[in-house]
Amino acid sequence: MMRWTQYCLFILLLPVLSACDSFWNNRLELKSVNQPAMETLVQEQNWVLVDVRDSDWYNGWPSGNDSEGGHIPGARNFDLAWMAADPGHIQNLLTSKGILPENHIVVYGRDKQDAQVLAQWLVADQGFKEERIRVFEEGFSGWLANGGEPDKLPGYQRLVTPEWLDRQIQSTPNLTVLDVSWGKGARYVVEHIPGALHVDTGSLESEPLWNIEESARLESVLLRLGITRDTPVVVYGDDMTAAARVLFVLQYAGVKDVRLLNGGLEAWTGSGFPIERGINPASPAKRFGARIPAEPDILVDTETVERNLGSDQEYLVSIRSWKEYIGATSGYQYIETAGRIPGALWGRAGSETYRMEDYLNPDNTLREFRDLEGYWTPYGIEKQDSITFYCGTGWRASLAWFAASLMSYSRVAVYDGGWMEWSRDASRPVDAG
The missing domain is CATH 3.40.250.10 (Rhodanese-like domain)
Incomplete structure (x- = not known):
């Protein structure tokens, strides 16, 4: 179709x-x-x-x-x-x-x-x-x-099509489809993929920094959704960065098979597949099946970033707009300081904080991998190098991280705290210009 x-x-x-x-x-x-x-x-x-x-x-x-x-x-x-x-x-x-x-x-x-x-x-x-x-x-x-x-694209099978997802819904009884957004999910109630469960990104992140919840809380949320380490999961939403953020959290926790619907809900409806209204109840699970986080290496904390400042063995890549990168704006009303972490390379994002046209096509699908590599390779970054992506609070960086993982970059991570956590401490150095 x-x-x-x-x-x-x-x-x-x-x-x-x-x-x-x-x-x-x-x-x-x-x-x-x-x-x-x-x-x-x-x-x-x-x-x-x-x-x-x-x-x-x-x-x-x-x-x-x-x-x-x-x-x-x-x-x-x-x-x-x-x-x-x-x-x-x-x-x-x-x-x-x-x-x-x-x-x-x-x-x-x-x-x-x-x-x-x-x-x-x-x-x-x-x-x-x-x-x-x-x-x-x-x-x-x-x-x-x-x-x-x-x-x-080496990992294209993790970036799934509406046609593939429709077949899996019909043939995979334990498949969990997650409709992702911030908040209570007003759009989800009136329009979602049949059988999908809603996930509020706020349930997986903790205020005030919007970092990933601590392990016990994260496990509780996943079990309420009926997700274990062995549950096959497909994530989608209106916002590809929100969906990528949840995918990152699930992989960090240890879910072995988690995929992203390319183009999100727009791709599903544009392909002519049916939608559903109402709220689907989850069937809670009892045990996750692994100690959370099962993949801790894909998340980097502030102490690690501080320790690696000036290292020529670690690439720190800012997935933010140009104005954010040069310090013309912080990008967020709730972040006061503008600038970037010293040594961070500009990995592009979009023309504004909440746009990602450098990573997304006009139909909300992920841009081709040669476009994305074109942002990174001029810095000499190669697929075996250690790369940490960061943005404001983790959403945009998660999309870049997912794209890099699809392209067989083997040592990629997200700095979870991002600019929000880094900039809150006035003693930390800041670059601008």
């Missing part, structure tokens, strides 16, 4: 494309290339290869027509549905992927038609020159049928 946004792509894009006289009057047909020519352009002449398919298919999930998912090696992902997104977000995406008018572009999709739509849009709406664009009309399916070995 394809997402409803893709079924309605023509309608979504009509206001954009109708403004492009050249699109309608000239019916542009960009030049096509076969597979050998495509490979020569990309591998020998450094043309940018663009995959216009759904990001889940790009990550590794197979579409209904293909035996295998993933993408042609080196391809960058720009889903057709994003063409109708906010112009600022579109430019952010295009720039980070090198899809720029001065570059040469090869476009592919499921078929020739998909690729032509994006190629024509680049010319008609984004100012690209026709001679700098080619269409690989055989698409991913043709390339795969010719023996292609696709690249995949």
